[in-house]
Amino acid sequence: MKVLIVEDNKELSESLNDFLVGERFICECADSVNSAREKLLSYSYDCILLDIMLPDGNGLDLLRFIQLEKINSGVLIVSAKDALDDKISGLESGGDDYITKPFHLPELHARLRAVYRRKKTDGTNLIACNEITLDTDTMEIFVCNTRLEVTPKEFDLLHYFIVNKNRVLSRQSIATHLWGDYTDNLPNFDFIYQHIKNLRKKISACGGADYIETIYGLGYKFNTSGI
Known part of the structure; x- marks a missing residue:
């Protein structure tokens, strides 16, 4: 948060x-x-x-x-x-x-x-999107009822995506949400790609769909509309 x-x-x-x-x-x-x-x-x-x-x-x-x-x-x-x-x-x-x-x-x-x-989140600590569930109290992610081992940043990233599902999020907005406003002066946001890559791999390993869509030149979107 x-x-x-x-x-x-x-x-x-x-x-x-x-x-x-x-x-x-x-x-x-x-x-x-x-x-x-x-x-x-x-x-x-x-x-x-x-x-x-x-x-x-x-x-x-x-x-x-x-x-x-x-x-x-x-x-x-x-x-x-x-x-x-x-x-x-x-x-x-x-x-x-x-x-x-x-x-x-x-x-x-x-x-x-x-x-x-x-x-x-409508007053609940559980955020669900199809086969993915996040518990914001325990900071846990479940995919197909299997608990994912994720880093704090990976949890925050997926949480940010799901709360803003089907919206294009710029790399800048993702960076500032996860790391704060000091990211304004960073030369690039390559680290975001690495976090997304790791998250995709972990979700896929548990049988989850790949909802994270790259919108070239703009950023990323957690796309549930076409799944």
Whole structure:
């Protein structure tokens, strides 16, 4: 899962980033409304961790921007202990859940995953596509009821493909989803081909179909329409 942390407290932002990276999330940080807007216009995120109080405005302004731009990211609002009005306003403005400071990091982790499930997978941890099933809680893949031995990146790659099935995904979007926005400066994305090659081989070995289609000059598509 790729998360944008919008928090102006540097120490807290770094703490959140370190914890979530340790839980296999891809994280980017923004410390203001303006920097968050720039990132949201340039990149896509599964979830946004949004602090209400920011140095150049209110996080609720950013929520309205997200709605206006039709950005399809889950939003977990971070609010002060007694800021009930902010919680209500945030949920009415498009937020999916809120967590109150101070909070425990495991609770934050659980709430982010719950927001993601509701937003992307209809509230379930199981994602099925024909003979392939992914369990987002245990990070396991099953093909024809056989468990695949996959790396974390291979799981994230297949998950990204299935959630976006029958859509063309550019190499750039795949790279930034799996490795973060720093991939902008890489000379090529040859490593994506290698991950896809390994994934295809493992799925095929368990009797699964090859759904990953190369769209030359554009990227890849998890094509279920022609199978």
